[in-house]
Amino acid sequence: MQDAPNIVILTGAGISAESGLATFRGPDGLWEGHRVESVCTPEALARDPATVHRFYDARRAALASVAPNAAHDALARLDAEWPGDLLIVTQNVDDLHERAGARRLLHMHGELLSALCAACGARQDWHGPMGEGRACAACGAPALRPDIVFFGEMPYAMDRIERALAAADLFVSIGTSGAVYPAAGFVQTARYAGARTVELNLEPSAGSGFFHETRVGPASEVVPAWVN
Numbered sequence: 001m002q003d004a005p006n007i008v009i010l011t012g013a014g015i016s017a018e019s020g021l022a023t024f025r026g027p028d029g030l031w032e033g034h035r036v037e038s039v040c041t042p043e044a045l046a047r048d049p050a051t052v053h054r055f056y057d058a059r060r061a062a063l064a065s066v067a068p069n070a071a072h073d074a075l076a077r078l079d080a081e082w083p084g085d086l087l088i089v090t091q092n093v094d095d096l097h098e099r100a101g102a103r104r105l106l107h108m109h110g111e112l113l114s115a116l117c118a119a120c121g122a123r124q125d126w127h128g129p130m131g132e133g134r135a136c137a138a139c140g141a142p143a144l145r146p147d148i149v150f151f152g153e154m155p156y157a158m159d160r161i162e163r164a165l166a167a168a169d170l171f172v173s174i175g176t177s178g179a180v181y182p183a184a185g186f187v188q189t190a191r192y193a194g195a196r197t198v199e200l201n202l203e204p205s206a207g208s209g210f211f212h213e214t215r216v217g218p219a220s221e222v223v224p225a226w227v228n
């Protein structure tokens with residue numbers, strides 16, 4: 001029997017929109033008048049830590065009042081049942097994929113529910129407000145920051161992602177505008193490696209031209225339809 005195809009799935013803020021979490025570049029994309037590019041940088045953290053912590057504390061707190069939607073559930077079901085290699089690479093920092101039951105998952109831009117020590121690199125679970133000067137549980141330095149990949153920082157697990165893209169037979173992009181690199185370039189890498197490329201999005205994204213197929217609609221409808 002032909003081995004089951006290897007699948008790489010990239011998700012962005014659009015998959016969590018119907019769960020009630022704001023996207024970045026849609027009409028509700030500003031936060032207190034800030035664009036994500038202005039609060040999501042090492043410089044902003046150094047210059048105005050209170051604003052950056054307020055931005056991430058608010059988004060971390062919002063997780064308590066949202067739940068996975070049918071798109072997260074459909075991907076978790078596929079992950080559980082798919083006999084071939086499958087990797088969900090999410091740009092999202094929420095925990096909705098995990099709460100839906102996804103296992104073969106990685107967060108390339110970090111996670112709201114994790115804190116990173118800028119002094120020793122240790123990580124620890126974090127659920128409440130963080131604020132400035134929090135001490136690291138490992139080294140004691142008052143150097144905890146959100147475990148988030150800021151603009152200008154290297155996304156996590158890029159080696160693992162590149163290997164998965166090189167071996168992919170199918171690349172599916174869900175709920176992302178294709179505005180941020182290197183994630184926005186994954187479709188080209190996958191296509192160059194010979195994968196079939198499919199976009200599931202509310203509207204065609206900036207990179208739609210690179211996909212063999214684009215299906216337009218809300219993720220809670222187009223993702224279960226595609227999985228089934």
Ligand code: BV8
Binds near residue numbers: 014155176201
């Ligand atoms: C790096 C943190 C190098 C977490 C984020 C010029 C050209 C190319 C690149 C660059 C450039 N200038 C600068 C760069 C690099 C930069 C970049 O790409 N900038 C952009 C703005 C041009 N990239 C970086 O800096 C990256 N790092 O390059 O490092 C390096 C090399 C060596 C050593 C060191 C460093 C780091 C990028 C990561 C930044 N962090 N977030 C957080 O706060 O959440 S990015 C941020 O944007 C989020 O992670 C988010 O996920 C990501 C992408 O946004 P989307 O998820 O796509 O969300 P968006 O709102 O944009 O779109 C939503 C989509 O959903 C829309 O299409 C909408 O139609 C759709 N939708 C809405 N509702 C629904 C829906 N779809 C379906 N159903 C619905 N209901």
